[in-house]
Amino acid sequence: MIKRYSVNKIEKIWDENNKLNVWLDVEKKVTFAWMKLNVISKEEYLLIDKNAKINIGRMLEIENETRHDVVAFTRAISETLGNEKKWIHLGLTSTDVVDTAQNKLIQESNEVVLESLINLKNTLKEKALIYKKTLTMGRSHGIYGEPTSLGLKFLLWFDEIDRQIERFSLARKQIEVAKISGSMGNYANLEFEIEEIVAEQMGLGIDNISTQVTQRDRHAFLISVFANIASTLEKIATEIRLFQRSEVKEWHEGFKANQKGSSSMPHKKNPISSENITGLSRYLRSFTNTAFENNVLWHERDISHSSNERIIFSDVFNVLVYTLDRLKNTLDDLVIDENKMLEHINSQFNVFYSQPILNYLLINCDKSREEIYDFIQKCTFETMNNKVDFKQSLINNGIEKYIDNIEVLNKLFNIDYFIRNVEKIYNRTLNK
Incomplete structure (x- = not known):
């Protein structure tokens, strides 16, 4: 990884020296297991555990001849051991x-x-x-x-x-x-x-x-x-x-004090x-x-x-x-x-109340959905084209045909309506 995006903790893990030391740890753990199964004596295992080392330079020299990194690895390890070296890589591929x-x-x-x-x-x-x-x-x-x-x-x-x-x-x-x-x-x-x-x-x-x-x-x-x-x-x-x-x-x-954008x-x-x-x-x-x-x-x-x-x-x-x-x-x-x-909210002249109004009228008047929708859509276009408040557009276009009490509109235009169930969403998400 190029230095710009490298992370120190990750670089240490994947460093070649560390990788080969983990290879060595696997070899040692296998000899420990063979000892547990009474194939290798405890004394031989302890010698391997204490003395087996890996020298990367020597390993690379051997690899130039063998053209096989693991063979070079095991032979480099064996050079640090005595007769117990025969147990390195026993049964393994x-x-x-x-x-x-x-x-x-x-x-x-x-x-x-x-x-x-x-x-x-x-x-x-x-x-x-x-x-x-x-x-x-x-x-x-x-x-x-x-x-x-x-x-x-x-x-x-x-x-x-x-x-x-x-x-x-x-x-x-x-x-x-x-x-x-x-x-x-x-x-x-x-x-x-x-x-x-x-x-x-x-x-x-x-x-x-x-x-x-x-x-x-x-x-x-x-x-x-x-x-x-x-x-x-x-x-x-x-x-x-x-x-x-x-x-x-x-x-x-x-943006930091001395940061430049261009x-x-x-x-x-x-x-x-x-x-x-x-x-x-x-x-x-x-x-x-x-x-x-x-x-x-x-x-x-x-x-x-x-x-x-x-x-x-x-x-x-x-x-x-x-x-x-x-x-x-x-x-x-x-x-x-x-x-x-x-x-940005205020720039919309309350036109975003179109759906609450639509739902209220669908529930509370006997007109068809199509008629109500088209009426409200006409009012929203007028609102944005003429930059007048949506409530006023509804009144100008005859909302009284669809609603008995015009004062109900004031209650429908309540900004908290849009976040009335937020607490429930939080409770469900955080307490799942």
């Missing part, structure tokens, strides 16, 4: 080590992802509670609809992130497994219990059935969940971008964070194609997946955590102009 270690690295990276997801979720909840009773113009198709609670926007995203965490939890369960089943996945050269012992020692689940590799549907599911998360991140970022437009200006990203136009304040999040979200979704194709391997295995996985896992975790954290920080610094939102 390369992917017993590589896939189990990789799944462990994924597990550690998933912990970082979860932390960032929870932080974003908490920020969205905080915003939802702050703006629960704040009115904003609701829009559909980009066009003014009716006033609604601004807090519902943040609550909606809070609930969506909560669902993403549920999906992520299931994907974690399926990918965070040990695979110690041998060359064909049939445990022919291993005892069944070896895998169980290694899994327990490493805090992983068990790959119940495999070939020479852990099946890549597990990886594809995880990355597809990440792609789904990315769609939510872009959804939020897009909303911020829409509200920051000059024609709207209800929200805008925080190299040529000093007046510009651009939604750069949201645009950055949008671009990286698109990049995140691009990983799904590779992940799904990796599930199609020849017979028990081939290595067509191996080359790209050396790149994509580090990249996908770096970009996901970076994007999650950047969105959280963007929301923390978000500036919301409540006066501008109120100005």
Whole structure:
């Protein structure tokens, strides 16, 4: 991952030294399991556990000859041991080590992802509670609809992130497994219990059935969940971008004292964070194609997946955590102009009461829906064309034909009507 979008915690996990140390840990855990089954003496295991080391430089020298990284790895380890070196890699195939270690690295990276997801979720909840009773113009198709609670926007995203965490939890369960089943996945050269012992020692689940590799549907599911998360991140970022437009200006990203918006136009304040999040979200979704194709391997295995996985896992975790954290920080610094939102509500001359009036007349007079709808629509057009209050347009056009008591109109024109059930939505969403 390029430095600009790398995350220190993720970089440390996928660092080559750390990866090889996890390979070594798998080898040691396997020798521990063989000791538990009385194949290796305790003394030999303790020597392996204490003395087995990996020297990357020496490993690379050997790999230049063997053209096989795991063979080079095991031989480099063996050079640090005495006669007990014969127990290294006993009964194993390369992917017993590589896939189990990789799944462990994924597990550690998933912990970082979860932390960032929870932080974003908490920020969205905080915003939802702050703006629960704040009115904003609701829009559909980009066009003014009716006033609604601004807090519902943040609550909606809070609930969506909560669902993403549920999906992520299931994907974690399926990918965070040990695979110690041998060359064909049939445990022919291993005892069944070896895998169980290694899994327990490493805090992983068990790959119940495999070939020479852990099946890549597990990886594809995880990355597809990440792609789904990315769609939510872009959804939020897009909303911020829409509200920051000059024609709207209800929200805008925080702008630091010495920040510049344009190299040529000093007046510009651009939604750069949201645009950055949008671009990286698109990049995140691009990983799904590779992940799904990796599930199609020849017979028990081939290595067509191996080359790209050396790149994509580090990249996908770096970009996901970076994007999650950047969105959280963007929301923390978000500036919301409540006066501008109120100005936009007032600019509509109360025309958004058209549906409450429609519903009231449908219930309380004997005219057809078509007649009532057409009458109200005519009044709304007059309201916006002549810039007169909607209530006055109704009166001017003869609302008394449809309503017995004209004073009822005053009660219908109540702005709190549009947020009368907001508390129930909050209770259902937060207490589910």
